[in-house]
Amino acid sequence: MNGFTPFMRALGAVVWKDLQAERRSRELISAMLVFAMLVILIFNFALELESNIRANVTAGVLWVTFTFAGQLGLNRSMAVEKDRGCLDGLLLAPVDRAAIYLGKTLANWVFMLLVAAIVLPIYSVLYNTNLFIPGLVLVILLGSEGYVAVGTLLSTMAVQARTRDILLPILLFPVVIPVLVAAVKATGGFLQGLDISEILPYINMLIVYDVVFTAVAFMVFDSVVEE
Amino acid sequence: MTAIIEVSRLIKRFGPKVVLRQLDFQVEQGEFVALLGPNGAGKTTFLRILSSLSRPTMGSVSVAGFTLPHQAANVRRRLGVVSHMPLLYGDLSAEENLLFYGRMYAVDQLATRMDEVFEQVGLTLRRRDLVRTFSRGMQQRLAIGRAILHDPEVLLLDEPHTGLDQDACDMLDRALRQVAVRGRTLVMTSHDLARAEDLASRFDVLTRGTIQGSISRQDMPRDGLLAYYRQMLEQSQKPGSARQAEAAL
Numbered sequence: 347m348n349g350f351t352p353f354m355r356a357l358g359a360v361v362w363k364d365l366q367a368e369r370r371s372r373e374l375i376s377a378m379l380v381f382a383m384l385v386i387l388i389f390n391f392a393l394e395l396e397s398n399i400r401a402n403v404t405a406g407v408l409w410v411t412f413t414f415a416g417q418l419g420l421n422r423s424m425a426v427e428k429d430r431g432c433l434d435g436l437l438l439a440p441v442d443r444a445a446i447y448l449g450k451t452l453a454n455w456v457f458m459l460l461v462a463a464i465v466l467p468i469y470s471v472l473y474n475t476n477l478f479i480p481g482l483v484l485v486i487l488l489g490s491e492g493y494v495a496v497g498t499l500l501s502t503m504a505v506q507a508r509t510r511d512i513l514l515p516i517l518l519f520p521v522v523i524p525v526l527v528a529a530v531k532a533t534g535g536f537l538q539g540l541d542i543s544e545i546l547p548y549i550n551m552l553i554v555y556d557v558v559f560t561a562v563a564f565m566v567f568d569s570v571v572e573e
Numbered sequence: 574m575t576a577i578i579e580v581s582r583l584i585k586r587f588g589p590k591v592v593l594r595q596l597d598f599q600v601e602q603g604e605f606v607a608l609l610g611p612n613g614a615g616k617t618t619f620l621r622i623l624s625s626l627s628r629p630t631m632g633s634v635s636v637a638g639f640t641l642p643h644q645a646a647n648v649r650r651r652l653g654v655v656s657h658m659p660l661l662y663g664d665l666s667a668e669e670n671l672l673f674y675g676r677m678y679a680v681d682q683l684a685t686r687m688d689e690v691f692e693q694v695g696l697t698l699r700r701r702d703l704v705r706t707f708s709r710g711m712q713q714r715l716a717i718g719r720a721i722l723h724d725p726e727v728l729l730l731d732e733p734h735t736g737l738d739q740d741a742c743d744m745l746d747r748a749l750r751q752v753a754v755r756g757r758t759l760v761m762t763s764h765d766l767a768r769a770e771d772l773a774s775r776f777d778v779l780t781r782g783t784i785q786g787s788i789s790r791q792d793m794p795r796d797g798l799l800a801y802y803r804q805m806l807e808q809s810q811k812p813g814s815a816r817q818a819e820a821a822l
Binding site (some may be wrong): 353355358359362363366367368370371426430431432434435436438439440444465497572 | 624625626628646647650652656657658659660661662663664665669673674675676703719725819821
């Protein structure tokens with residue numbers, strides 16, 4: 347219990363720092379948003395399909411958008427730490443390094459959810475599809491958590507390399523395939539109005555992925571940042 | 574006097590490359606040690622090991638009575654580090670940067686301590702400005718403020734004068750003297766012999782991954798630090814010296 351308060355204080359400080367810096371610069375969110383809008387727009391023109399077919403591709407388009415926009419954000423989030431030596435500043439602090447990992451993950455999650463909150467209404471209008479379904483919100487919450495949990499860890503590894511921009515997607519995408527498959531299937535299920543019993547296995551898969559990968563990343567972060 | 578930093582037979586390898594070779598180093602409380610040496614001598618690697626950012630391959634390292642890497646958190650609590658990079662967030666104000674680090678170090682009475690630190694580094698009037706609007710010299714002064722915020726027993730400085738103009742260097746030196754006067758221990762790597770001679774109480778020359786020589790201010794020969802430094806470099810170039818270092822490994 348003694349270590350809980352310092353842990354939470356460090357975690358809170360990292361989240362506060364990332365949100366405050368982003369509130370000032372708006373570098374990360376604006377890059378992610380512009381990219382997400384472009385992807386949606388391109389798909390909108392590329393898939394000139396009937397409305398019922400559009401509903402079928404919505405899940406895929408949405409998650410492609412979130413995945414690539416998220417990757418952009420993950421890269422930038424760690425590059426800011428590395429470029430000015432701030433990662434060393436974080437690692438020099440006498441705190442549990444897992445708190446640094448969780449803080450960065452939470453901040454990245456917030457950024458990804460903000461992008462989703464803006465993208466969803468715009469997508470609804472452009473594709474004439476109702477995306478305001480509570481189940482879909484749950485899928486986005488779970489899917490993006492799994493994605494940033496792994497992504498934050500791997501971007502910390504990739505940022506040490508000169509080829510970090512290329513390295514991150516190569517490392518990240520194979521590992522997040524299960525979360526993306528489950529998220530696309532669950533999203534598609536909700537949009538097509540399938541019975542909850544058909545969607546539930548994918549929701550369960552997302553929960554298991556989130557718990558396992560967040561726990562693994564939490565445990566190995568200290569070794570990853572060790573020189 | 575008690576040793577606050579004790580390093581014995583330290584070896585650091587990066588793959589096949591040996592950077593530090595059986596390095597022995599000891600610093601007593603309150604000393605200001607200037608660690609001098611050519612590029613590639615291993616100064617930065619050595620400071621990274623002392624600051625717990627890098628693990629030693631072999632040998633023992635202890636800071637303030639705690640051994641590395643096993644008691645790293647205890648060491649970090651007692652250390653401040655200033656490098657040629659400011660370790661500051663450009664999109665946060667000076668105040669927010671110190672607030673963030675203060676929370677990470679769990680500094681007591683943080684607001685009062687921040688006032689003291691801003692006063693000490695001469696940035697009180699700019700504390701609400703974004704760090705990215707600061708000159709290099711101001712950023713480096715704030716970096717010192719960040720490093721001393723939790724009142725560390727030991728301050729490690731890795732070429733802190735890099736990229737600073739004359740005035741900024743002078744201001745930085747004043748800030749460092751203030752820290753030294755408070756009885757804190759400082760270890761600073763530098764290529765600027767004149768500044769090092771002006772600031773430090775002891776001078777160690779690190780070449781080829783080992784301490785070639787060490788001399789205190791009182792024992793400095795009349796021809797000064799530059800002559801001593803050159804003499805140490807010449808000694809390290811002698812074939813016997815290199816062979817001894819290789820044999821030791």
